[in-house]
Structures are given as structure tokens and as C-alpha cells.
Amino acid sequence: MSAALEFLYRVLGLLALALAIRVVVDVWLEIPYSILLILVGVGISIHPIEIGLRLSHDVIMSLVLPLILFNGAIELNRRLLHDNIVVPLVLVVVGIPLAVALLGAATAAVFGLPVLIALLLAGIVVPTDPIAVLSLFEEIDAPERLSVIIDSESLFNDGVAVVIVNVLLVLIAERPTLTGSSEIATTVVLDLFVVGVGGFLIGAVLGYTATQFMRRVPERMAILLSTVLVAYGSYVLATSVVGVSGILATVGAGLFVETTPSEGIKIDPDILEFVRDTWEGGAFLLSTLVYVLIGAQVPIDSLVRRLEYILVAAVLVLLVRAVVVYSLVGIMNVIATPKTPPSYQHMLVWGGLHTVVPIALALGLPAGLPRRDFIQAVVFGVAVTGALVQGLLMPTVLRVTGIRERASRVGTLDRTE
Structure with missing residues (x-):
């Protein structure tokens, strides 16, 4: 069998497995589809079963994330995002650095890690993945405002966390001893602003330019190709040419390329729907493979040896997430409107799983890094623990918070909370 056929054979096998899981979830189980995929992958890792496919840092960052993030950006309700932008922005701009500082301090104290290594661990593990909770939101027709807040926070925090991690890796390589917390904080903030904002602006310009082009070429395949070029082109231009955040460039491109029918967009609505459906299908297929492979690559022996540390780390991650969300959102409820109700805050905490981006960052750590293993x-342990505990209990949390019941009663957008 040729290498290409063998690769196709393995991919088809994983997709067949994913199809069976999808049917089981839809018919019998009330478990997020992505969570069950990870757990099945973990089962493959335990046996172990050789599936012949592995994820790498470059594959996730350069191939997977641009597709998933661009699709997430074009699916956002722009009006709702505009009305509720304060919450996700504060949780990203203030919340991510605060979470890294708090979790870094906690892990340095509990595990005895050097400060920079503890901050690096925190920076890697804090990005959240909303796919599991959002899939349940779609099934129960949950308030779209809550979905927009969770999804937009995730889109932005991935890029911010990647910038922080890259800065910390440079500091560790160039300054193995801590020269001053203020110096480190200044370096991180400056790089975060230049690299992060620079990447987003590049993507925004390319997205706006692509929209102007799409208005003049009203042919659906040409428009689809334009979106593919702007999604991956913004990532490549920002990362390889300019040296800024490719992830935030892709997010910016997705937010500024127009794929939703409106009065100012003179493009056939059917064409725009075709483009969105194509991106949604591609993101679904790719994320399906990724979640199985994440589980299959879990280093079981290493996790078993460090089980106590992993359980403590998982608790610390959840506690820090709770402190950041409740404190920052509480402050915003005092000084800004609209208010974010407690049920939404609970879901922001519990729905913050840490899977794709943290694992990609962990896989990309340099070989000589202290405490790399x-x-x-x-990171893998926190991902699996979150899938087992937070993911499997997600339906229960939706019921306890009243979101499921409220959605079933209203069935429409909740604009009052």
C-alpha cells in the first residue's frame, strides 16, 4: 500500500469512528461530542493502539487553528459582539495576564518551580476551548449572547496566550535567572501590544480588502477561494513576514471579512450561506480528527507518574479561572451595561476547557527547556481532567444554572440579561 493510500486509510478509519460516536451522542448520550472524542482517543492511548497519525505543534498552529478560528470569527453575530464586546475584551486583555500571574505564582509555590518556568506553564495552560460547551448550546438553543461572549473570548485569548508564551520562552533562553518582575512584566506587555495588536490589524486590513474584492466578483467559488486565501494568508503574512501574531491576524481577518447578508453587502445571500456552510463543514471535519488525535497522544505513563501534580494543577487552573471571571465580571457589572448574570459567569468558569491550543504549545516546547516533560x-493531564470532569458534567451545570430551562422556555435570543 502506498503512503498516500495508507494515510487515507487511517483518516477514513478515524472518521468512521467519529461517525459512530456522533450517532451514539445524538441518539443515546447527553455528552458533548468533542469531549467524547477526546475520551475515545485516551482509550486508544491506554491500550495502546497504533493509529499512525500524530499531531505536531506546527500542524495545529499552521493548519488547524487558522481554519477553526476563522470559521469561529465569521460565525459570530457582529451586532451582539459589538453590544457585548466589553466582557470578552476585559477577560482577555486583563484576565489572561492576571490568570498567568496568579497561576504562575500558585504553581511556583506548590510545585517548587522556578518563577519563569511556572509562568510559562501558566501561559500554556490558560487558553480556553469553547467547542464542547458551544455544541451543547446549539442543541438546546441557549441564549446567543452567552455563546457570543464565550466564543469571542476564546478567539482572542488563544492569540494573546501564544504571544505571552513566546515572550516567556525568549526570556528563559536569554535570561535564565530572574532579573526583576517589573522588567519581565514590561517586556511581556510591550511585546503583547506590538505583536498582538499588529497581528490583528494585519488581519483586519486583509479581511476588509477581501470583502471589497468579493463585492466585485459575485461568483461563489471565487468568493470561497478569497476567504481561504485571506484566512491562511493573513496567518502566513503575520507570522513569517512581519513577525507578529498569526492567530490574531486570522481572527481579525474573520471579523472583518463580510460573509453575512446585509444592506451594504451586494452579494447573493445564497452565496454567502454556501461559503459559511463550507467553512463550518471543514472546521467540523478537521476538529473531529484533532480531538481524537489529542486523546490518542496522551502520554499515559507520564500522567500516571505525575497524577498527584496533575490533579492539583487542574484544581488550581479552575480556581484561578473562577477568581478571574467572578472578580472582573463583577467589576464590569458595577461600572458597565449590559450586566452579565451569575448563570453566565458560572458557564464562563465551568465551560473553560483547556485542550487544543495548550496542547499545541506544549508540543512545541524546545527540547532543552528545563522541566519540559x-x-x-x-498540560495533557489538565486537558484530560477537564474533559472528564467539566465536560461530562456540562449538561448538569446547564440545568443547575437554569440556562437549559430558560432556553427551552424562551427559544429565542435573550437580550434582557
Whole structure:
């Protein structure tokens, strides 16, 4: 069998497995589809079963994330995002650095890690993945405002966390001893602003330019190709040419390329729907494979040896997430409107799983990095623990918070909370 046929054979096998899981979820189980995929992958890792496919840092960052993030950006309700932008922005701009500082301090104290290594671990593990909770939101027709807040926060925090991690890796390589917390904080903030904002602006310009082009070429395949070029082109231009955040460039491109029918967009609505459906299908297929492979690559032996550390780390991650969300959103409820109700805050905390981006960052750590194996084990462990505990209990949390019942009563957009 040729290498190409063997690769196709393995991919088809994983997709067949995913199809069976999808049917089981839809018919019998009330478990997020992506969570069950990870757990099945973990089962493959335990046996172990050789599936012949593996994820790498470059594959996730350069191939997977641009597709998933661009699709997430074009699916956002722009009006709702505009009306509720304060919450996700504060949770990203203030919340991510605060979470890294708090979790870094906690892991340095509990695990005895050097400060920079502890901050690096925190920076890797804090990005959230909303896919599991959003899939349940779609099934129960949950308030779209809550979905927009969770989804937009995730889109932005991935890019911000990647910038922080890259800055910390440079500091560790160039300054193995801590020269001053203020110096480190200044370096991180400056790089975060230049690299993060620069990447977003590049994507925004390319997205706006693509929209102007799409208005003049009203042919659906040409428009679809334009969106593919702007999604991946913004990532490549920002990362390889300019040296800024490719992830935030892709998010910016997705937010500024127009794929939703409106009065100012003179493009056939059917064409725009075709483009959105194509992106949604591609993101679904790719994320399906990724979640199985994440589970299949879990280093079981390493996790078992460090189980106590992993459980403590998982608790610390959840506690820090709770402190950041409740404190920042509480402050915003005092000084800004609309208010974010407690049920939404609970879902922001519980729905913050840490899977795709943290694992990609952990896989990309340089070979000579101190405590590299420990960091990778903790990151994989937190991902699996979150899938087992937070993911499996997600339906229960939706019921306890009243979101499921409220959605079933209203069935429409909740604009009052």
C-alpha cells in the first residue's frame, strides 16, 4: 500500500469512528461530542493502539487553528459582539495576564518551580476551548449572547496566550535567572501590544480588502477561494513576514471579512450561506480528527507518574479561572451595561476547557527547556481532567444554572440579561 493510500486509510478509519460516536451522542448520550472524542482517543492511548497519525505543534498552529478560528470569527453575530464586546475584551486583555500571574505564582509555590518556568506553564495552560460547551448550546438553543461572549473570548485569548508564551520562552533562553518582575512584566506587555495588536490589524486590513474584492466578483467559488486565501494568508503574512501574531491576524481577518447578508453587502445571500456552510463543514471535519488525535497522544505513563501534580494543577487552573471571571465580571457589572448574570459567569468558569491550543504549545516546547516533560504532562493531564470532569458534567451545570430551562422556555435570543 502506498503512503498516500495508507494515510487515507487511517483518516477514513478515524472518521468512521467519529461517525459512530456522533450517532451514539445524538441518539443515546447527553455528552458533548468533542469531549467524547477526546475520551475515545485516551482509550486508544491506554491500550495502546497504533493509529499512525500524530499531531505536531506546527500542524495545529499552521493548519488547524487558522481554519477553526476563522470559521469561529465569521460565525459570530457582529451586532451582539459589538453590544457585548466589553466582557470578552476585559477577560482577555486583563484576565489572561492576571490568570498567568496568579497561576504562575500558585504553581511556583506548590510545585517548587522556578518563577519563569511556572509562568510559562501558566501561559500554556490558560487558553480556553469553547467547542464542547458551544455544541451543547446549539442543541438546546441557549441564549446567543452567552455563546457570543464565550466564543469571542476564546478567539482572542488563544492569540494573546501564544504571544505571552513566546515572550516567556525568549526570556528563559536569554535570561535564565530572574532579573526583576517589573522588567519581565514590561517586556511581556510591550511585546503583547506590538505583536498582538499588529497581528490583528494585519488581519483586519486583509479581511476588509477581501470583502471589497468579493463585492466585485459575485461568483461563489471565487468568493470561497478569497476567504481561504485571506484566512491562511493573513496567518502566513503575520507570522513569517512581519513577525507578529498569526492567530490574531486570522481572527481579525474573520471579523472583518463580510460573509453575512446585509444592506451594504451586494452579494447573493445564497452565496454567502454556501461559503459559511463550507467553512463550518471543514472546521467540523478537521476538529473531529484533532480531538481524537489529542486523546490518542496522551502520554499515559507520564500522567500516571505525575497524577498527584496533575490533579492539583487542574484544581488550581479552575480556581484561578473562577477568581478571574467572578472578580472582573463583577467589576464590569458595577461600572458597565449590559450586566452579565451569575448563570453566565458560572458557564464562563465551568465551560473553560483547556485542550487544543495548550496542547499545541506544549508540543512545541524546545527540547532543552528545563522541566519540559513536567510541563507537557501537566498540560495533557489538565486537558484530560477537564474533559472528564467539566465536560461530562456540562449538561448538569446547564440545568443547575437554569440556562437549559430558560432556553427551552424562551427559544429565542435573550437580550434582557
